[in-house]
Amino acid sequence: MTAIDVKARVVDSVCPYCGVGCALSWVVDTERNRILEARGRDGAANEGRLCVKGRYGFDYTTHAHRLTKPLIRREDAYPKGALSWDDNGPRRPGGPVDPETVLPHFREATWEEALERVGQGLRGIRDAHGGDALAGFGSAKGSNEEAYLFQKLVRAGFGTNNVDHCTRLCHASSVAALLEGIGSGGVTNIVRDIERADVALITGCNPTENHPVAATFMKDAAANGTELLVVNTRRPRIADYAAMYLEIRPGTDVAFYNAMMHVIINEGLTDDAFIAARTENFEAIRENVQEYSPESVAELVGVDAERITEAARRFGRANAAMLFWGMGISQHTHGTDNARCLIALAMITGNTGRPGTGLHPLRGQNNVQGASDAGLIPMMYPDYQKVSDSGARARFEALWGRSLSPEPGRTVTEITDGALDGTIRGMYILGENPFVSDPDVEKVRKALGTLEFLVVQDIFLTETAEFADVILPGSAFAEKTGTVTNTDRRVQVGRQALQPPGESRQDWQIICDIAERIGYPMRYPDVSAVFDEFAAATGSYAGLSHEVLGDRGRWYPCPDPEHSEGEPIVFEETFPRGRALLVPARQSPPVEATDAAYPLVLNTGRVLEHWHTGTMTRRSAALHGISPEGFVEIHPDDAAAYGVADGGWVEVTSRRGHIRIRARLRDRVARGSVFIPMHFREACANVLTHPAVDPVGKIPAFKYCAVRLEPVVAEDRA
Amino acid sequence: MTDTVSLTIDDQAVEVPVGTTIWDAARSLGIDIPVLCHSTRMRPVGVCRMCVVDTGVRNLQASCVRPCEEGMAVYTDSEKVRRNRRMLLELLLADYPAPGNREATTGDDELLALARDYGVEHSRFQASASAAPAPVDDSSPVIVVDHAACILCDRCIRGCDELQHNDVMTRSGKGAATHIAFDLDVPMGESTCVACGECQAVCPTGALTNRSLHGLHVLAEDRE
Numbered sequence: 001m002t003a004i005d006v007k008a009r010v011v012d013s014v015c016p017y018c019g020v021g022c023a024l025s026w027v028v029d030t031e032r033n034r035i036l037e038a039r040g041r042d043g044a045a046n047e048g049r050l051c052v053k054g055r056y057g058f059d060y061t062t063h064a065h066r067l068t069k070p071l072i073r074r075e076d077a078y079p080k081g082a083l084s085w086d087d088n089g090p091r092r093p094g095g096p097v098d099p100e101t102v103l104p105h106f107r108e109a110t111w112e113e114a115l116e117r118v119g120q121g122l123r124g125i126r127d128a129h130g131g132d133a134l135a136g137f138g139s140a141k142g143s144n145e146e147a148y149l150f151q152k153l154v155r156a157g158f159g160t161n162n163v164d165h166c167t168r169l170c171h172a173s174s175v176a177a178l179l180e181g182i183g184s185g186g187v188t189n190i191v192r193d194i195e196r197a198d199v200a201l202i203t204g205c206n207p208t209e210n211h212p213v214a215a216t217f218m219k220d221a222a223a224n225g226t227e228l229l230v231v232n233t234r235r236p237r238i239a240d241y242a243a244m245y246l247e248i249r250p251g252t253d254v255a256f257y258n259a260m261m262h263v264i265i266n267e268g269l270t271d272d273a274f275i276a277a278r279t280e281n282f283e284a285i286r287e288n289v290q291e292y293s294p295e296s297v298a299e300l301v302g303v304d305a306e307r308i309t310e311a312a313r314r315f316g317r318a319n320a321a322m323l324f325w326g327m328g329i330s331q332h333t334h335g336t337d338n339a340r341c342l343i344a345l346a347m348i349t350g351n352t353g354r355p356g357t358g359l360h361p362l363r364g365q366n367n368v369q370g371a372s373d374a375g376l377i378p379m380m381y382p383d384y385q386k387v388s389d390s391g392a393r394a395r396f397e398a399l400w401g402r403s404l405s406p407e408p409g410r411t412v413t414e415i416t417d418g419a420l421d422g423t424i425r426g427m428y429i430l431g432e433n434p435f436v437s438d439p440d441v442e443k444v445r446k447a448l449g450t451l452e453f454l455v456v457q458d459i460f461l462t463e464t465a466e467f468a469d470v471i472l473p474g475s476a477f478a479e480k481t482g483t484v485t486n487t488d489r490r491v492q493v494g495r496q497a498l499q500p501p502g503e504s505r506q507d508w509q510i511i512c513d514i515a516e517r518i519g520y521p522m523r524y525p526d527v528s529a530v531f532d533e534f535a536a537a538t539g540s541y542a543g544l545s546h547e548v549l550g551d552r553g554r555w556y557p558c559p560d561p562e563h564s565e566g567e568p569i570v571f572e573e574t575f576p577r578g579r580a581l582l583v584p585a586r587q588s589p590p591v592e593a594t595d596a597a598y599p600l601v602l603n604t605g606r607v608l609e610h611w612h613t614g615t616m617t618r619r620s621a622a623l624h625g626i627s628p629e630g631f632v633e634i635h636p637d638d639a640a641a642y643g644v645a646d647g648g649w650v651e652v653t654s655r656r657g658h659i660r661i662r663a664r665l666r667d668r669v670a671r672g673s674v675f676i677p678m679h680f681r682e683a684c685a686n687v688l689t690h691p692a693v694d695p696v697g698k699i700p701a702f703k704y705c706a707v708r709l710e711p712v713v714a715e716d717r718a
Numbered sequence: 719m720t721d722t723v724s725l726t727i728d729d730q731a732v733e734v735p736v737g738t739t740i741w742d743a744a745r746s747l748g749i750d751i752p753v754l755c756h757s758t759r760m761r762p763v764g765v766c767r768m769c770v771v772d773t774g775v776r777n778l779q780a781s782c783v784r785p786c787e788e789g790m791a792v793y794t795d796s797e798k799v800r801r802n803r804r805m806l807l808e809l810l811l812a813d814y815p816a817p818g819n820r821e822a823t824t825g826d827d828e829l830l831a832l833a834r835d836y837g838v839e840h841s842r843f844q845a846s847a848s849a850a851p852a853p854v855d856d857s858s859p860v861i862v863v864d865h866a867a868c869i870l871c872d873r874c875i876r877g878c879d880e881l882q883h884n885d886v887m888t889r890s891g892k893g894a895a896t897h898i899a900f901d902l903d904v905p906m907g908e909s910t911c912v913a914c915g916e917c918q919a920v921c922p923t924g925a926l927t928n929r930s931l932h933g934l935h936v937l938a939e940d941r942e
Contacts, residue, residue: 003823003935006934006936006937007937008939009939009940009941010939010940010941027824027936027939036931036934036936037824037928037931039919048759048919049882051914052860052913052914055914056915056930059930216883223883608912621859622859622930626860
């Protein structure tokens with residue numbers, strides 16, 4: 001075998017996938033503009049460790065499906081609709097959108113023509129119907145700089161606060177509860193602080209698959225004596241390392257945590273000094289939890305009263321106890337209530353502000369923390385300054401040179417509703433794929449098809465781009481420089497390793513190009529200047545710059561970045577709102593209870609090898625090779641009752657639609673529940689999910705809807 | 719106050735906390751003792767014996783696991799030590815499929831680099847004629863396992879079980895048939911391996927390498 005000689009360059013960057021924020025180096029073949037290998041770097045969050053996505057999931061950057069030229073929808077491709085959606089199913093091999101199906105409906109255009117078209121489309125709607133007829137979805141996969149520019153464009157250029165992103169779909173309820181309770185949405189303690197915890201409650205998350213490298217530090221801690229209390233509805237692998245695994249019934253979180261607090265309060269395991277000095281409204285919690293004795297909730301929750309009591313005692317007696325949670329807490333119509341309970345649990349036991357304690361909602365996307373910090377939220381400017389606060393508004397009006405709307409904007413799901421009722425007429429979507437990621441895709445499909453003008457900026461033809469008037473080819477993470485903020489509040493610089501292919505451009509430049517075309521020029525010499533403007537507009541990022549962040553980054557806040565790594569633990573003395581507000585929550589019924597017609601609870605989520613709608617990971621040879629298709633996980637006893645075999649095709653139906661998918665028999669799911677990963681468009685879990693949202697966080701209930709399941713007989717599939 | 723011990727390493731005086739290994743103490747003086755099995759990211763296990771040093775006692779000591787003692791006079795690079803390392807290298811190279819997949823692709827095979835440093839160009843030993851050739855396990859979509867290039871340093875096992883806690887890898891077999899194994903000695907691609915790649919990242923030889931690099935020869939790595 002003759003080896004091919006390659007000249008390599010090593011570029012230090014950050015993993016583009018999850019919120020753990022692993023530092024890595026890419027070995028780059030500069031001549032062929034491709035990454036050859038990813039190596040773990042000694043980052044604050046990963047100490048050289050990586051998972052399969054960071055280590056092997058980089059080859060999507062050079063996939064043949066990359067968009068390399070601006071595209072304009074052909075005249076004969078109207079009225080708009082999905083172009084590839086029906087082009088699949090069990091008989092089809094599946095996989096991401098096939099450009100051969102979609103590209104004939106578009107023609108290639110110059111940047112000049114495409115941008116002019118975007119300018120006309122957005123300007124026309126703004127000038128005729130007002131800025132509130134426009135909306136933008138930014139992305140938690142973009143950098144802080146991109147997020148800042150995007151919301152600035154929407155707020156100052158479009159003239160509306162209708163800007164949101166996928167945080168709405170993941171931790172909006174956690175953030176709502178944290179802002180209400182302590183006045184800050186970020187984590188109080190970094191993941192690796194678990195090393196110093198006596199007890200760690202790990203609930204509603206599956207870190208070994210979704211935050212794999214963080215999970216390795218949780219397992220390190222367990223091996224060194226930290227007791228893990230794992231609570232879930234579907235057994236996560238981290239339960240193998242737990243002192244106690246408590247499997248609660250779906251949607252009974254509030255009852256469970258109220259019962260834990262019942263024990264802690266009634267057995268005197270509270271930290272009374274902390275309650276007196278740092279909290280308010282404790283009496284309301286005490287009163288509220290009285291009716292939630294372990295005995296009274298045991299049947300509802302599905303856990304014996306003795307075990308609830310034991311978990312409460314372990315948590316209450318710990319000197320330092322820490323809480324981690326994920327989408328299993330947040331993605332419910334009572335997601336905010338779930339998070340309120342966790343906050344109260346930490347506060348009544350005095351578990352914040354010290355090593356090994358605190359609240360850690362595990363962030364999903366690599367930059368969901370930063371995108372929120374940068375203001376991709378309809379009711380907040382950068383750094384959570386409220387758009388309704390006239391002082392904040394005046395500051396941003398001065399900075400951005402435009403008068404700004406005082407009205408909080410619409411959220412992701414409200415924007416969908418707005419498109420359907422005609423109040424939202426035009427959209428700019430950057431790097432999001434709501435057609436697959438949002439609940440009830442049939443509804444999203446109608447909404448996207450109704451828009452007068454849609455511009456989508458992405459690196460691949462997504463299902464969402466099929467509805468676009470103009471598609472702009474952006475750049476992959478490895479093709480640009482910018483900062484991302486991980487789940488620990490660590491701000492790290494991702495550095496450009498590759499050139500954007502063809503005529504594709506860096507996303508921050510495209511945002512500025514669009515701004516120019518709608519009469520709101522935003523000009524910067526380079527991307528670090530964007531960061532400087534953003535950082536100066538915030539308290540949290542003040543003092544940071546690309547230069548000072550260097551190769552290792554800093555935890556914000558970091559008042560002295562020359563000499564300090566920043567703050568791994570915050571709120572030692574006081575919370576941003578002063579005292580923590582304890583908010584009692586009451587167990588509420590699910591939005592769609594199971595019944596005879598739809599007897600199973602559907603839970604959705606992710607698998608280790610894939611990322612969200614799969615646009616990146618399904619185009620990685622290694623990741624696709626390991627995990628090529630969707631599945632519905634069902635308990636073997638339920639499967640036997642329905643006559644379903646392992647690997648057999650089944651039809652899963654909810655009140656919103658049905659999908660065909662292979663069954664996977666696993667006893668990690670509870671009887672009466674099924675689990676479907678969200679990544680696979682040909683068996684799209686969000687065809688089934690319910691669009692109802694949490695009243696406070698506006699987050700959809702991805703973790704709970706009622707479905708039924710039937711085996712598909714062979715002839716049906718022919 | 720931590721209790722400390724004082725000693726000399728290559729005639730340089732050093733004072734370290736009780737329990738510090740000779741390897742770590744030497745490193746604090748800027749003395750680089752060669753290793754194959756040890757890594758600063760891992761618990762030392764002392765299996766490869768490349769890091770042996772002369773402490774004046776009857777046999778040489780593996781510095782990665784040997785704690786410093788008061789008054790010790792350690793020599794890390796004496797002729798006795800170097801002769802010992804050369805012998806070890808010859809033994810390891812006896813059945814090594816040079817250049818192997820790591821040297822052929824990224825050129826950073828640690829065993830071959832040490833052999834060059836110590837001037838070991840060939841081995842006087844031969845693999846046992848009766849031993850079956852160690853197989854190549856090509857079953858993983860991302861990593862190729864060449865058992866013939868494995869020196870049983872245990873880094874992959876510690877990477878899998880102690881860094882990543884995936885608990886997939888172990889040793890299997892006895893004597894000359896000892897080999898690294900996945901789960902109950904099934905092919906890597908059929909095991910519960912989650913493909914984190916830690917084993918490949920810590921492997922010092924061509925035993926565990928990234929499939930994506932095979933067929934390439936990476937010439938130089940300019941750092942940014």
